[in-house]
Amino acid sequence: MYPQNQWYAAAWSQDVTNEPLARTICGEDIVLYRQPDGRAVALADRCWHRQAPLSMGRVLDNGDLQCPYHGLEFNGEGVCTRVPSQECPPRKARVRAYPLSERHRFVWVWIGDADEVDERLIPGLHWNDHLDWVGEGGTLTIACNFKLLVDNLMDLTHETYVHSTTIGDEKLPGAPVDTSVENGEVSVRRVIPDHDPAPFWKAEIANALEYQGHCDRWQIIRFIPPSCIAIDVGVAVAGTGGPEGHREQGVNAYVINAITPIDERNTLYLWNFVRNFDRGNAQRTADIQKRIEGVFLEDVAMLEGQQRAMDRGGETRMVTLKIDSGIAAARRMIDTLI
Template identity: 40%
Template sequence: MTEIVRNQWYVAAYGHEVGRELLARTICDEPLVFYRAEDGAVVALADRCIHRRYPLSESRLVEGDRIVCGYHGFTYDRTGACVAVPAQQRIPRSARVASYPVVEQDSFIWVWIGDREYADAAAIPRAPWLTRDGWTTICGLETIQGRHALLMDNLMDLSHETYLHGGYIGTPEVAETPITTEVDEAAGVVRVSRHIDDAECPPFYANSTGLTGRITRWQDIEFAPPCLYRLHSRVAPQGHYPPEGYVPGAGAAADPGAFHTEIVYALTPETEHSVHDFWAVARDFATDDQQVTDFLYTSNHTVVMQDVVALNLVEQVIAEEERVGGTYQELSINIDTGALAARRLIANLARTEASRT
């Protein structure tokens, strides 16, 4: 199983979650508190007062972007510096909580947990469809009581759609169709593609697009470990293929006659044994149809919860095996090549991080 790599950007929240109310969230075993300053910028601080470890998220935000601890009144500015303590004028030099680099992009709030000197905002992968004109997006968040690697494996191998998500997004053809896997070492991206020429149209698409017959279905994954997963999903009437040179993700302007959804997941470790599962689905069809939006939200949330239940169970099994000191020889097959490649890239990131310490 893979480990938590700290010197990376992780999604901590959706932009709409962060306002003038204090938001608590644990990222990579670090309790953090988020809020939006008066100028609109997002602030991330350690969620523990330096005095007696009281959660700052259970405190209050006052005018001037300062948090007043709800236990003894220690007050912190947006940089994490303590600017007031009770019953004395002198503020101890060490009185501050950690602050963390934050970037707001593509509807996500990204945070850097590791060493600040390596926090390059230009390295954050993009998901522009989530806020792009001509697309409509639904989104949600579930926290899985299972390690990051389990969710990563789940998303990199979509053959499980046939069995776990039958009746929603899965059909027999998904598991029956071989995949191609490509690793872009320079970009740090794993690509997994499954192009199905003739498939049953699952309810997720039939009820949102109006397609009733057989379809041509493409699934093109791009995963930038450790956090951002993008699935370019294309469905069209059977036999309808995109123009030559079509790039997955280009949408209807480059591929008229097909229906495109951009399915985005952010995999953010909460702890070593739990992971935040941020999910979003953007579409370029029926963009103003609220019934389609409601249907896709309900359907995708159901699919996500099926994953949550399954991965919680797997984590329980693994934890029990680890508790009793058992050994398990994992068996991988062709459908696992994407997941194995992603694990390898994360191991490389971990080695690079270790070499810097």
């Protein structure tokens, strides 16, 4: 079960082209494509006629999508505009069209009742396309329920163990954590003061500010329903005030996480890591993209291991520790939407 009447990130905008793209979202097979005028379209990925996958078809010059099997054509509203074998298509010939919106470099698809569509509900991941922030991300498919990925990102103490060679830090689990729920979002705030930073951050602040000493580090995790997470992360020269202080004395980034259920056991994960330092350096952008993907692939192994354990059955109870207050709040919020 998935939250209904919600926007889900279906793809990076750049991946929706005139080559149809098949995606399954909340168990629904959907074809995404872009019309010649630039408009992106989401239709049910099954021809009205004989259930052939429209994603195997092609986009015509007029922007309609042609079924690969018998050539029926559908416009962006899902209405059948042509049946090659007869003069007029039947009036009821149509496939479901999904409300679609592009924002913050993602293509969002509305799952639920189309009459309830509301663009104000699109998760506000504005860092992803704001000029102050630079970064290139990626797309992963993970064989786990989407809630396990939400859990993963709502408690970053796992970095110490799963990502010990890059962003993990022994001091992370012990740092005090503040969890709050406000305006329908969950916020988890953690600051590690005055410490020798983890390898990733040590390199970044050295490079950006030629600084090699102790730092204050922060992680401010924000859960945005139904399943997006934006994380304000950074380090600054120790004692300069942390996230509320002189951020210009440090380096800052946002981890953008758009999490979309494929089905109960698979999740589409669109991620980015956008930074406000060394923004003109394309080589650094590519380098960080590669390193962050490596970090996320470590999470994939863990998440799929969890899912396999749960699929095996038996005792699969989850325990909520103090560090899991953010997880618990996000899960409660998801549950109220289902």
